[in-house]
Amino acid sequence: MAFKKENFYIETFGCQMNEFDSERISAILEKQGYLKTENRENAGLIILNTCSVRLKAENKLFGHIGNLKVLKEQNPGLVICIGGCTAQSLKEKLIDTFPYIDIVFGTGNIENLSDLIKTRATSSKSICKTSGNPEEIKELIDFKRKFPFKAFIPVMTGCDNYCSYCIVPYVRGHEKSIKPATIIDSIKKLAADGVFEVTLLGQNVNSYGQSFGHNVEAEDAALKNANSFAKLLNEIAAIQGIKRIRFMTSHPKDFTEDIINAVRDNSNVMGHIHLPFQSGSDKILEMMNRKYTSKEYEDLFYKMKERIPDCSVTTDIIVGFPGEQEEDFNKTLELVRKLKFSRAFTFLYSSRKGTKAEAFYDPVPIVEKKKWFKQLLDTQNAISLAENEKMTGKVFEALVESESTKKSGRLEGRLENNTIVNFDGPKGLTGSFINLEITQAHPFYLSGKIAEHK
Ligand code: SF4
Missing domain, CATH: 2.40.50.140 (Nucleic acid-binding proteins)
Structure with missing residues (x-):
């Protein structure tokens, strides 16, 4: 296979962490002399940065990979790379299914992508490399951003929560917080460069700092107990030039009063909290391994609204989890009607390979689940509209x-x-x-x- 520096096209599926990874990938390739193109047909190198959290997203991705076959036939020199969570979870199976893929790379192999491309140029075989350390992010800021005035900043990687339906801990590894000095210095540099909005990213940003002290390094041990997400928010809020701070995603079990106070007390920490509740049924929450009850969620919600009255709370809800009965679903609906979220991202449960819930007994027919799903969607859409109507004229x-x-x-x-x-x-x-x-x-x-x- 001939190797030359090419235009590259990158497409991102999934969450903000994947978008951040795509920015890193683009920066790494641009440093190597590749040019980014927005037109797939003009590219000599195509990268799909994938998400495997939901079956629907994965199926959509497979459709996209299937479509690339024609491009590869028209241009045999085209290099096709698949990265991200689906690559990390399916590994060689992706190449077995789509043999025209050149490189499958894991969430911890982003830094080596250009080396993998060079190796592929002299090899007759496709490459699968997913053994890198997903916790290692060498560079937080040194790349072109989609918006010159706002940036994503990961404050941690991985997740230790093991919600029974979720593949993330298996593909992104253990939770690891990035050292506060690295984050603060990066944001100061961004502010000096004209960025005034930062979105702090992590699978569970509220538990920031808890992973310090998990290894024996003295420096790491010293960070233990001295750091929390609230402290980090307060420190970032004090950086000159930073006018808007957002963060996601939160987990109700780790959302402390200190964090609520940090949102309330810093005018540049935005009054929007995305707080997934997933189900209104305690039976289902326990099966999901979410580690809170619906009452605890509700209490937290009201505490936020009491201390930050203008704060909008959005959420995620899963419908049709294995074992969910109509009475469980009705509890979800009841909570949605009661709490009146500004917006809810609703998902019909899809089983993911390798998760605990994959083995759960699931007797409810899909037609019934779809009926619940529609009911929830209609209810939440009406609430979102009513909440938005409160803003008209203001x-x-x-x-x-x-x-x-x-x-x-x-x-x-x-x-x-x-x-x-x-x-x-x-x-x-x-x-x-x-x-x-x-x-x-x-x-x-x-x-x-x-x-x-x-
Ligand atoms: S908190 Fe739960 S849902 Fe979120 S990434 Fe971790 S395991 Fe997945």
């Missing part, structure tokens, strides 16, 4: 992020509570703060206009 500060994806000629701004507002305005406003009057509510976004006065 004026809010928004960060103008980009042109609208909904309608050409419109711009998209993001409110503190993470709601998107579409409005008319000149493109030059991108990257600036503006006051918007909300003119119309929709379930998932708002329409607005530039306000004369706040």
Whole structure:
């Protein structure tokens, strides 16, 4: 196979951590002289950074890989690389199913991708390398970002929670916090470079710091008990130039009062908390290994609302978990009606290979689960619309992020509570703060206009 520096095309599936990984991959390749292209047909190197959390996403990915076969036939020199969680979990099986894949690389092999590409150029066989350490992120900031004014910053990698339906701990490894000095220095450099919004990433950011002291290094041991997510938030909030701080994802069992207070007390920590509850049934929560009850979740929710009244809370809910009966589902529905989340991301349960729940008895027919799912979706959409309607006629500060994806000629701004507002305005406003009057509510976004006065 001939090897030359090529245009590369990268497509990301899944969560913000995957988006961050894609930014790292792009930076590593660009340093090696590759040029990024947004057009797959022009690329000599195609990378799919994959997600295996849900079966639907994985099936969609397989469709994408299948479509690449034609491109490979037209251009046998095309190099196809599959990375991310699906690569980490399926390994060689991906090459067995799609023999035209050149490289399968794991979540811990990103740093070596350009070496793997060089090796593939002189080898007649496809390469599968998934043995790297997923905890090792060498570089937090030194790459081009999609938006010059905002950045993702991982504060930890991996997860130790082992929710029974989730593949993440198996593909991303044990939880490991990144040292506070590394995070703070990185954000200071970003601020000096014009970034004013940071989103702190981790599978469970609330347990930041708990993994320090798990090994014998003196420096690591000294960090134990001296760090928490609340402390980290307070320190980042004090960095000059950082105007917006977001974080995700949270786990109810680790969301301490200190974290609530840090959100309340720092005006640049945004009043939006994504707090997955997954089920309103304690029986199902226990089977999911979530380590909280619906009452504990509810108490936490009200504590947040009491201390941060304008805070919006969004959530994730799984419908049709193995063993879930109608009475369990009704408890979920009841909690949704009671708590009135600003938005909920609802998922129909899909079994993932290698998880505990894969072996659970699952007698409820899929048609019944789909009926529940629709009921939940209709209920939550009506709530989201009603919550958004409370904002109409009012004026809010928004960060103008980009042109609208909904309608050409419109711009998209993001409110503190993470709601998107579409409005008319000149493109030059991108990257600036503006006051918007909300003119119309929709379930998932708002329409607005530039306000004369706040
Ligand atoms: S907290 Fe649970 S759902 Fe989230 S990544 Fe960890 S195991 Fe998966």
